[in-house]
Amino acid sequence: MKDYTPNDGRYEQMTYNRCGKSGLRLPLISLGLWHNFGSVDEFDNGRAIIRRAFDRGITHFDLANNYGPVPGSAEQNFGSILKKDFTGSLRDELIISTKAGYNMWPGPYGEWGSRKYLIASLNQSLLRMGLDYVDIFYSHRPDPDTPLEETMMALDFAVRSGKALYAGISNYSASESARAIEILNELGTPCIIHQPKYSMFERWVEGGLLDVLEEKGVGCIPFSPLAQGMLTNKYLKGIPADSRAAKTSGHLQTAEITPEKIATINALNDIATKRNQSLAQMAIAWLLKDKRITSVLIGASSVKQLDDNIDSLKKLPFTTSELDAIETILRKS
Numbered sequence: 001m002k003d004y005t006p007n008d009g010r011y012e013q014m015t016y017n018r019c020g021k022s023g024l025r026l027p028l029i030s031l032g033l034w035h036n037f038g039s040v041d042e043f044d045n046g047r048a049i050i051r052r053a054f055d056r057g058i059t060h061f062d063l064a065n066n067y068g069p070v071p072g073s074a075e076q077n078f079g080s081i082l083k084k085d086f087t088g089s090l091r092d093e094l095i096i097s098t099k100a101g102y103n104m105w106p107g108p109y110g111e112w113g114s115r116k117y118l119i120a121s122l123n124q125s126l127l128r129m130g131l132d133y134v135d136i137f138y139s140h141r142p143d144p145d146t147p148l149e150e151t152m153m154a155l156d157f158a159v160r161s162g163k164a165l166y167a168g169i170s171n172y173s174a175s176e177s178a179r180a181i182e183i184l185n186e187l188g189t190p191c192i193i194h195q196p197k198y199s200m201f202e203r204w205v206e207g208g209l210l211d212v213l214e215e216k217g218v219g220c221i222p223f224s225p226l227a228q229g230m231l232t233n234k235y236l237k238g239i240p241a242d243s244r245a246a247k248t249s250g251h252l253q254t255a256e257i258t259p260e261k262i263a264t265i266n267a268l269n270d271i272a273t274k275r276n277q278s279l280a281q282m283a284i285a286w287l288l289k290d291k292r293i294t295s296v297l298i299g300a301s302s303v304k305q306l307d308d309n310i311d312s313l314k315k316l317p318f319t320t321s322e323l324d325a326i327e328t329i330l331r332k333s
């Protein structure tokens with residue numbers, strides 16, 4: 001690939017929201033590297049996606065220790081892309097997050113929420129990416145067997161040691177989040193962000209979590225906003241061969257794409273068409289209508305998809321009748 005010079009106009013095209021009550025501002029759309037950046041994927045395709053994202057004002061890239069496959073390879077590849085394309089002070093224009101919580105290496109110290117695992121994993125992530133620090137370090141999931149205090153103390157330590165600038169939590173319920181946020185406040189390292197699954201098809205956060213985050217001044221960055229591709233034009237007519245659902249390494253099960261789901265997707269797509277938007281664009285705008293959402297964390301397997309998704313920012317507002325029509329479809333599904 002040719003040498004990379006970032007687009008000069010990148011910051012004029014994007015809006016940056018304050019993350020909760022912190023000083024950190026995140027782009028309305030962020031890019032995640034869960035799929036499409038592993039050792040099984042085409043390196044130059046991932047590299048082109050990252051370049052394009054940055055050129056269009058996306059400053060935030062989300063990773064985790066286990067992203068790949070193979071686990072760790074997304075961080076490794078991202079580190080190579082940083083080294084090739086984001087040299088010098090460009091690091092200071094990026095918000096890079098990583099996480100620890102899911103299974104990463106064998107034995108009792110390779111998953112969940114102990115201080116031992118979190119700090120060892122963060123050290124490994126920094127090595128893989130070739131970084132001195134990450135911007136956000138997350139506890140990837142709550143651990144029922146480790147005291148929450150210990151997990152939060154590990155996040156506090158990560159920040160105090162300079163290996164991370166901010167602390168976050170992911171997949172914590174509303175009540176677990178409230179406690180975690182309180183503990184971190186007591187320790188003097190505020191929790192600035194929560195990363196939950198949230199889309200038109202997955203709305204558990206509306207049952208209390210968003211209220212907790214608003215009350216405590218914590219930002220929210222929903223993952224899988226397109227329901228892994230179901231809320232796009234990809235599955236309107238079934239399961240194409242080049243889709244996540246068709247891949248053995250993908251996390252979307254073909255069984256999830258039922259005839260009923262396809263009917264719902266088509267009904268939503270009709271509304272998107274009337275709004276002169278793609279379904280992916282409408283699904284992203286639908287999340288951003290709630291001011292408690294800091295940024296929407298998308299995935300993309302091509303530059304074309306990325307562009308389609310970022311173009312959602314061209315039309316964010318909804319009419320009441322559009323929102324009612326969407327609710328009617330979702331309630332029926």
Ligand SMILES: NC(=O)c1ccc[n+]([C@@H]2O[C@H](COP(=O)([O-])OP(=O)(O)OC[C@H]3O[C@@H](n4cnc5c(N)ncnc54)[C@H](OP(=O)(O)O)[C@@H]3O)[C@@H](O)[C@H]2O)c1
Binds near residue numbers: 035062224234297
């Ligand atoms: N904290 C957690 O536990 C957790 C869990 C999951 C994800 N995440 C984070 O959230 C990020 C996003 O998750 P996700 O990848 O599931 O997000 P998503 O945006 O719901 O799905 C992305 C996938 O949808 C398809 N797609 C995207 N844009 C499209 C478009 N415009 N038209 C057609 N298809 C399109 C692509 O799949 P194809 O491959 O089929 O083209 C793409 O890989 C991850 O990378 C990760 O950073 C966090």
